[in-house]
Amino acid sequence: MSTEAIPDDPSAPTEAKAYAVSPDDVQRTLAAVWRMEAAKVTAVVARVVGDVGLAEDLAQDAFVQALEQWPRDGIPSKPGAWLTSTARRRAIDRIRRDVNLASKLQQVGHMEELRVADLAEADFDAALEDIDDDVLGLVFAACHPALTAQARISLTLRMIGGLTTREIARAFLTSEPTIGQRISRAKKTLSQDGVTIEVPSGADLAPRLASVLEVVYLIFNEGYAATSGRDWVRGDLMEEAIRLGRVLAALAPGEPEVHGLLALMEIQASRTRARIGRDGEPVLLLDQDRTRWDWGLIRHALAALDRASSLVAAAGSAPGPYLLQAAIAAVHARARTAEETDWSQIVALYERLGTVRPSPVVDLNRAVAMSYADGPADALVVVDALVAANALEGYHLLPSVRGDLLARLGRDEEARAEFARAAEMAQNDAEKALLLRRAAGEA
Secondary structure, eight states, rough: HHHHHHHHOSSHHHOOOOEEOHHHHHHHHHHHHHHHHHHHHHHHHHHSSOOOHHHHHHHHHHHHHHHHHHHHEESSSHHHHHHOOOOOHHHHHHHHHSTTHHHHHHHHHHOOHHTTTTTOGGGHHHHHHTHHHHHHHHHHTTTTTTSSHHHHHHHHHTTSOOOOOOHHHHTTTOOHHHHHHHHHHHHHHHHTTOOOOOOOOOGGGGHHHHHHHHHHHHHHHHHHOOOOSOOOOOHHHHHHHHHHHHHHHHHHHTTTHHHHHHHHHHHHHHHHHHHHTTOOOOOGGSOOOOGOOOOOHHHHHHHHHHHHHHHHHTTTTTHHHHHHHHHHHHHHHHHHSSSGGGGGHHHHHHHHHHEEEEEEEEHHHHHHHHHHOOHHHHHHHHHHHHTTTTTTTTTTTTHHHHHHHHHTOOOOOHHHHHHHHHHHHOOBHHHHHHHHHHHTTOO
16 A cells, blocks of 8 residues: 555545555445444434435445545545545535525524534534434434334444445345335335434333334344354344444443343354354254353453443333343353253243243243253143244244254154254254254254
């Protein structure tokens, strides 16, 4: 990389110094900067134009301008600030071109932005004091309940995660046009519904925050146990979800469920190396080599769990579902061997979780814990009740758990039939192969 200084360019938005680089260097640098700064750029521009979809388009325009300008003029010393200022200027130019300028500015309510955009570089950081609130508002907009779950996931990865349409399509084994259409429809919905960049307050906060956390956890779960494809684990999606969780924890430090979700994801991710065998086959929790767990990540997760618990205690409130799930994961994490697991505590935590968020999946997980705390017979009663109620029809883990309980009770033929039924339902190749081996009595 060349270090030849480039003369100051008075037309540059915010930067006085830049360095000449090759086009390949520019593309690599810009891709990394975009991944980190996309949400900030979009959030600041959205405050100017009052439209999430338009803001994202203008941020993309700034990205394209950087691709054209940086190879010629060099990479700015503050590339994120350059992108933000360029996108903001494009937004203001767009407003100025509006025939009814005064009406438009009054509607958006950001006349001050025209002055801020012309501030000197020395004042740029001070002008963005509220950027964290803007980004958090953008997170809530991208996860708005008016959007479908798939649209929220795609838009969050695009606007907050900085992923390209191609990257999102590859992550979810979907075509690029499908993801593009999904994102386009989502932005149109937000625009038509007049969704603004703001953090909900009062009674509106809890349900909107739940939507945000649900999206992040859906992204993580698709990485933790992919629903389809060849690989059981998708590390890229887990890493992105954890990164988003850390962003949320920094932006909303007083929300216990945010820290609870982060702790849950980090504990689960800590097992990644031990969850996959030599040939890519799944290794179940009780069979894992726990020396291969990431104990540094576990310590970080337990600290996040302590923060969540302290916030709940200080508020005198009850723990939420993510905190309770993190507490369950922590029981496993604190057991250095499978035999040391406190299954009775896990059963109790699942019972509490069932009162906070009733779900047949919670009941199924509680039955698994019961089977190790008190034996498989009572657990089978719970599972059979779920089967009779058709509560989890088509969910492959229900016959898989039932097969395991039957095998532990010595009812091998029935167990193999359940594993075969589970294999028929499973969409992930690695998981299907494991279930077929169990159906054949090989695992």
